[in-house]
Amino acid sequence: MNTTPFTLNGRTYNPPAKPIVVICMDGSADEYLDTTMAHGRMPTMQKMTRFGYRGMVRGALPSFTNVNNSSIVTGVSPAVHGICGNYLYDPQLKQEVMMNSASYLRSSTILAAAANAGRKVAVVTAKEKLRDILSHEMKGIAISAEKANQAKLDTHGIENVEAIVGAATPAIYSADASLFVLKAGVAFIKQGLADFLYLSFTDYMQHTYAQEAPESLDFYEAQDRLIGELLELGAVVGATADHGMNAKVKADGSPNVIFVEEILEQQFGDLGFRVICPITDPYVKHHGALGSYVVVHLDALDQLEAVKTWLMQQPGITEVYDRAMAAHLLEQPADRIGDLVVLGGRDVVLGRKASYHDLAALDGTLRSHGGRYEEMVPMVLSHPLTPAYRLKAGGDPRNFDIFDFTINGTIV
Numbered sequence: 001m002n003t004t005p006f007t008l009n010g011r012t013y014n015p016p017a018k019p020i021v022v023i024c025m026d027g028s029a030d031e032y033l034d035t036t037m038a039h040g041r042m043p044t045m046q047k048m049t050r051f052g053y054r055g056m057v058r059g060a061l062p063s064f065t066n067v068n069n070s071s072i073v074t075g076v077s078p079a080v081h082g083i084c085g086n087y088l089y090d091p092q093l094k095q096e097v098m099m100n101s102a103s104y105l106r107s108s109t110i111l112a113a114a115a116n117a118g119r120k121v122a123v124v125t126a127k128e129k130l131r132d133i134l135s136h137e138m139k140g141i142a143i144s145a146e147k148a149n150q151a152k153l154d155t156h157g158i159e160n161v162e163a164i165v166g167a168a169t170p171a172i173y174s175a176d177a178s179l180f181v182l183k184a185g186v187a188f189i190k191q192g193l194a195d196f197l198y199l200s201f202t203d204y205m206q207h208t209y210a211q212e213a214p215e216s217l218d219f220y221e222a223q224d225r226l227i228g229e230l231l232e233l234g235a236v237v238g239a240t241a242d243h244g245m246n247a248k249v250k251a252d253g254s255p256n257v258i259f260v261e262e263i264l265e266q267q268f269g270d271l272g273f274r275v276i277c278p279i280t281d282p283y284v285k286h287h288g289a290l291g292s293y294v295v296v297h298l299d300a301l302d303q304l305e306a307v308k309t310w311l312m313q314q315p316g317i318t319e320v321y322d323r324a325m326a327a328h329l330l331e332q333p334a335d336r337i338g339d340l341v342v343l344g345g346r347d348v349v350l351g352r353k354a355s356y357h358d359l360a361a362l363d364g365t366l367r368s369h370g371g372r373y374e375e376m377v378p379m380v381l382s383h384p385l386t387p388a389y390r391l392k393a394g395g396d397p398r399n400f401d402i403f404d405f406t407i408n409g410t411i412v
Helices: 030-038 043-051 065-074 110-116 128-134 161-165 176-190 204-208 214-232 260-268 301-312 323-329 387-393 399-408
Strands: 006-008 011-013 020-024 053-058 087-090 095-098 121-125 141-144 196-200 236-240 257-259 274-276 293-297 317-322 340-344 349-351 376-381
Touching: 006 110, 011 110, 011 399, 020 065, 020 176, 020 399, 030 043, 030 214, 030 376, 043 053, 043 214, 043 376, 053 387, 053 399, 065 110, 065 128, 065 196, 065 399, 087 274, 087 293, 110 121, 110 196, 121 128, 121 176, 128 141, 128 196, 161 176, 176 196, 176 204, 176 214, 204 214, 214 236, 236 399, 257 260, 260 274, 260 293, 260 301, 260 349, 293 349, 301 317, 301 340, 317 323, 323 340, 340 349, 376 399, 387 399
Parallel strands: 020 196, 020 236, 121 141, 121 196, 257 349
Antiparallel strands: 006 011, 053 376, 087 095, 236 376, 274 293, 293 340, 317 340
């Protein structure tokens, strides 16, 4: 197995002669692991906690999928790699666009660097929307569970995926979408197709079920079994999450939404407001395009300070920053965010106007993410940390340090 070092974004990685597997457990707030382990249903994770390492790390903001997966595979913040949401307003094109193309990425990836250094690299993502970004400039296998049956050798680096994995292409709104990702990882290592893997789940289950729900317990138990199979194959495994998850509801269980564009127009009139919800993606059953982070564009920039001050006074809104401060404090690419960035409370989501959001499309209650309260996520490693990395873990580790910790920080 190739152990040639490689360098990206100022960090050198020295991979051991073992399979490397980094897992993004999409939406896995720490309480999901705690609850399932308390029921005795995650023995592999308990073993990793005891003999390896388990702690908390800080993710990138906004705490959304594209942003944090991009940070994890590049090892840097959004200010560097350029992905600041699933969705944005492009002032040059003068239109709102999905940010799911690798053309928006301003950095190469650890995966591409590992492939160039001679590792057999595989990316398996549950959601097709991520595949292009994660496989940017990469030689190797890149598939999604969502469209596994459409993978072709010339475009995905593999074909006949269902036969290789031994499972059918799953429905994206299911636990199986994430479990297929793990099954593919096991199959690829077992069959010698990959020895350096990034496995990224979907958060449908966390959007739909709280941690104590029987469906959640079953899901995490199934994950645990498959992670155990990766360890049996000799893999060094590092797992983290892109974001946590919280219920965003009022006491009566109804969605707790602040429609930011609506209240701004009611208060200030027509100042050319355009509110962008960066959580927006094709998976409407997950969150109805409602998260705890939005950006505000406005034409009347002379009113910016007044708008900012008024927003900060609104119940449920916890942070408001202008472009420069958001770029500095929230590590954002200044040219791709709005004139204001607005964050909501733990139980609050922010939207545009009621007419923009189809709450009837939600598959269950409203559970979502995007803000400060979903920023802290678990990091679990299969092997113990070196003394130097134990010190680093006691500081301010980030979820996008996971490849560094897994490759450079473990005692193998």
